[in-house]
Amino acid sequence: MTLKTILTGATVALGLAAGAVIPAQAQDDKTKVGFIYVGPIGDGGWTYEHNEGRLAVEEHFGDQVETVYQESVPEGADATRAITQMALNGADLIFTTSFGYMDATLAVAEKFPDVKFEHATGYKTAPNLSTYSARFYEGRAIQGHIAGKMTESNIVGYIASYPIPEVIRGINAAFIHARKANPEVEFKIIWAYTWFDPAKEADAATALIEQGADVILQHTDSTAPQAAAEKAGGVVTFGQASDMAEYKPFPRVSSIIDDWKPYYIARTQAVIDGTWESHQVWDGIGPGMVAIGEITDAVPAEVKQEALALKDAIASGEYHPFTGPLKKQDGSDWLAEGETADDGTLLGMDFYVEGLDADIPQ
Amino acid sequence: MMDLSSISPILLLASIMAASTPILLAAIGELVVERAGVLNLGVEGMMITGAICGFAIAVNTGSPALGFLVAALGGAGLSLLFALLTQVALANQVASGLALTLFGLGLSALLGQGYVGIKPPPTPRLDIPVLGDIPFLGPVLFSHDLMVYLALALVTAVWAGLKYSRAGLVLRAVGENHDAAHALGYKVVRVRVLAIAFGGACAGLGGAYLSLVRVPQWTEGMTAGAGWIALALVVFASWKAGRVLLGAWLFGGVSVLQLNLQAAGVALPVEYLSMSPYLITILVLVIMSADRSRAPASLARIFHASQ
Numbered sequence: 001m002t003l004k005t006i007l008t009g010a011t012v013a014l015g016l017a018a019g020a021v022i023p024a025q026a027q028d029d030k031t032k033v034g035f036i037y038v039g040p041i042g043d044g045g046w047t048y049e050h051n052e053g054r055l056a057v058e059e060h061f062g063d064q065v066e067t068v069y070q071e072s073v074p075e076g077a078d079a080t081r082a083i084t085q086m087a088l089n090g091a092d093l094i095f096t097t098s099f100g101y102m103d104a105t106l107a108v109a110e111k112f113p114d115v116k117f118e119h120a121t122g123y124k125t126a127p128n129l130s131t132y133s134a135r136f137y138e139g140r141a142i143q144g145h146i147a148g149k150m151t152e153s154n155i156v157g158y159i160a161s162y163p164i165p166e167v168i169r170g171i172n173a174a175f176i177h178a179r180k181a182n183p184e185v186e187f188k189i190i191w192a193y194t195w196f197d198p199a200k201e202a203d204a205a206t207a208l209i210e211q212g213a214d215v216i217l218q219h220t221d222s223t224a225p226q227a228a229a230e231k232a233g234g235v236v237t238f239g240q241a242s243d244m245a246e247y248k249p250f251p252r253v254s255s256i257i258d259d260w261k262p263y264y265i266a267r268t269q270a271v272i273d274g275t276w277e278s279h280q281v282w283d284g285i286g287p288g289m290v291a292i293g294e295i296t297d298a299v300p301a302e303v304k305q306e307a308l309a310l311k312d313a314i315a316s317g318e319y320h321p322f323t324g325p326l327k328k329q330d331g332s333d334w335l336a337e338g339e340t341a342d343d344g345t346l347l348g349m350d351f352y353v354e355g356l357d358a359d360i361p362q
Numbered sequence: 363m364m365d366l367s368s369i370s371p372i373l374l375l376a377s378i379m380a381a382s383t384p385i386l387l388a389a390i391g392e393l394v395v396e397r398a399g400v401l402n403l404g405v406e407g408m409m410i411t412g413a414i415c416g417f418a419i420a421v422n423t424g425s426p427a428l429g430f431l432v433a434a435l436g437g438a439g440l441s442l443l444f445a446l447l448t449q450v451a452l453a454n455q456v457a458s459g460l461a462l463t464l465f466g467l468g469l470s471a472l473l474g475q476g477y478v479g480i481k482p483p484p485t486p487r488l489d490i491p492v493l494g495d496i497p498f499l500g501p502v503l504f505s506h507d508l509m510v511y512l513a514l515a516l517v518t519a520v521w522a523g524l525k526y527s528r529a530g531l532v533l534r535a536v537g538e539n540h541d542a543a544h545a546l547g548y549k550v551v552r553v554r555v556l557a558i559a560f561g562g563a564c565a566g567l568g569g570a571y572l573s574l575v576r577v578p579q580w581t582e583g584m585t586a587g588a589g590w591i592a593l594a595l596v597v598f599a600s601w602k603a604g605r606v607l608l609g610a611w612l613f614g615g616v617s618v619l620q621l622n623l624q625a626a627g628v629a630l631p632v633e634y635l636s637m638s639p640y641l642i643t644i645l646v647l648v649i650m651s652a653d654r655s656r657a658p659a660s661l662a663r664i665f666h667a668s669q
Contacts, residue, residue, distance in 0.1 A: 039583065040471065040581075040582035040583040041582065042471060042474065042475075042478060042581060042582025042583070043581060043582065043583070044478055044479065044581060071583075072583055157625065163632075188625045188626075188627070189624070189625075190621055190624045190625050191624065191632045191636065193633075193636045194586075196583070196586060197586040197587070198572075198577050198579070198581045198584040198586065199381070199384070199572055199576055199577060199584065199585075199586065199588065200586070200617070200621075202576060202577045202578075203377065203381055203576075203617065203618055203621055204621050204625075206377055207377070207618065207621040207622045207624075207625050208625050210369075210370060210373045210374070210377070210622070211368040211369065211622070211625045211626060212368060213625075222581050222584070223478075223479065223579060223581060224577050224579065224581065224584075226579075227481070227577050227578055227579035228577070230481060231484075231578060244479075245479075246478065246479020246480070247479070357627065358627060359631075359632075361631060361632040361633050361636075362631070362633065
């Protein structure tokens with residue numbers, strides 16, 4: 001068997017796969033909106049919520065709009081192929097919904113100046129490429145508070161995905177507020193180097209639980225850590241990106257929900273109206289892009305009240321989760337008393353705050 | 363905060379068994395398929411089909427054992443589609459295998475729609491009296507679930523079967539030179555179809571082990587590449603059963619170990635820890651394969667009785 005046979009086979013199979021989810025013909029009067037997903041829709045987390053946004057676009061615009069999507073697109077070279085394919089198939093607006101698609105989206109955007117692109121959680125823009133993200137760290141602050149109050153072993157496990165600013169920001173926000181709630185608390189962090197791999201996520205959760213963690217925070221996309229916590233018993237978890245309500249009222253005691261629906265509808269409307277412009281959007285709890293899922297009765301009433309008060313203060317802008325005095329991990333000063341972090345520092349965050357006993361992978 | 367004492371060796375070994383078993387099952391099945399001269403790249407698809415079939419049946423009947431049985435049947439059923447394409451219609455094995463993976467992923471997503479967020483019935487751990495009470499060795503060796511032992515028994519049976527039995531000899535003959543085997547009167551196609559079905563059943567069991575024991579839940583796409591790792595393992599293990607076992611333990615073991623080391627705050631760069639399962643497994647198996655082991659000579663070649 002030659003290499004050529006293998007490649008031909010692979011090409012045929014991939015072509016079939018792409019063709020299966022991208023309906024071949026678009027009618028010209030319809031606005032076509034494309035979505036590139038990093039995991040399967042059924043992940044129950046990140047990709048699930050982006051797809052909810054897509055469905056909301058379909059429902060809102062009806063026959064005016066046609067949507068297409070491709071699931072489980074690997075970050076890297078294959079993403080370029082998938083995005084290009086979507087643009088070639090006549091998409092007018094393409095949402096690429098994972099950080100790792102950043103360079104691929106930029107490269108394809110340059111080749112298709114008439115197509116509008118929107119990249120989630122990145123920072124590179126172009127005249128036809130916007131970025132959008134949510135201030136997940138606001139939700140992390142609330143999780144951190146609940147985690148700090150609820151842990152009995154004083155060990156909180158954190159399943160991180162990749163060492164990028166968004167994930168590091170989440171760890172810092174959770175840690176600051178866990179420590180405020182409970183000065184004894186320690187974080188154990190595992191880097192999974194994946195967004196979606198249920199078996200690995202479950203293994204990571206199990207490893208953390210076996211080493212004494214009784215609260216697990218996750219920054220990966222599947223519900224596997226919830227299942228691992230449920231299996232172990234007595235371990236608190238939080239829904240990530242989606243409500244993960246199947247694990248209510250325990251182990252899942254609350255959640256961060258990403259609500260992309262209003263944004264996707266607004267941006268599709270802008271393309272229809274011809275008013276679309278490149279921008280960078282970063283919204284939080286206040287504007288509703290981040291929602292806090294129900295805090296269940298497994299959380300003591302007093303802690304629940306505090307968490308809700310924290311949420312209200314963040315939503316109104318009265319409190320910023322990164323408010324000084326705060327030091328960096330190496331002991332150097334970061335924010336003075338009452339000073340709040342600027343968006344530039346937060347977007348490029350590559351350091352831990354004081355008290356975290358771990359290293360960020362390079 | 364390096365604290366290795368926080369890692370419990372007993373719990374760690376149990377986790378390693380859970381992490382190794384899915385790829386071990388899938389790989390030992392694929393080994394038999396490849397030794398019969400067939401390359402089935404559909405392992406991932408058969409695994410995930412087994413994962414949802416087993417999960418659905420276990421949830422509906424409350425019996426994990428029945429779940430595993432149906433998972434094996436589901437994996438074997440899907441593999442027969444591949445057998446039909448490659449052994450009857452004489453289609454290209456590589457393309458058919460890739461298509462099988464895509465089909466399996468799609469089919470499982472469809473079948474699994476009603477099963478998201480459901481907890482499966484627990485698969486009991488064997489509680490062997492006396493043996494299980496031996497300090498350290500008891501919990502390490504004698505307190506796993508039945509599937510762990512079944513996987514080990516399967517590896518032993520495949521090793522012995524290929525090496526010592528007449529059926530194993532015929533299977534190897536078919537894989538090495540199907541024309542000669544045919545000339546000797548062996549039913550090449552029948553042997554291969556049976557091997558393919560066996561491979562499918564094993565992959566199905568491996569998938570069900572993921573959804574019923576290791577995670578345990580159903581999530582779309584939950585195998586996340588485990589089938590491809592099993593395929594690679596067969597090649598790096600030089601098509602030898604013992605080495606497949608070693609490779610699966612190494613890969614599963616180092617995967618779980620590195621997560622535990624991370625959690626314990628070991629002062630090793632995380633990026634090296636993270637790639638260590640792949641590096642160590644490949645390195646060990648490549649060094650072992652320096653003994654001029656080679657692929658079955660008829661691997662992936664199409665057989666037609668007229669030729």
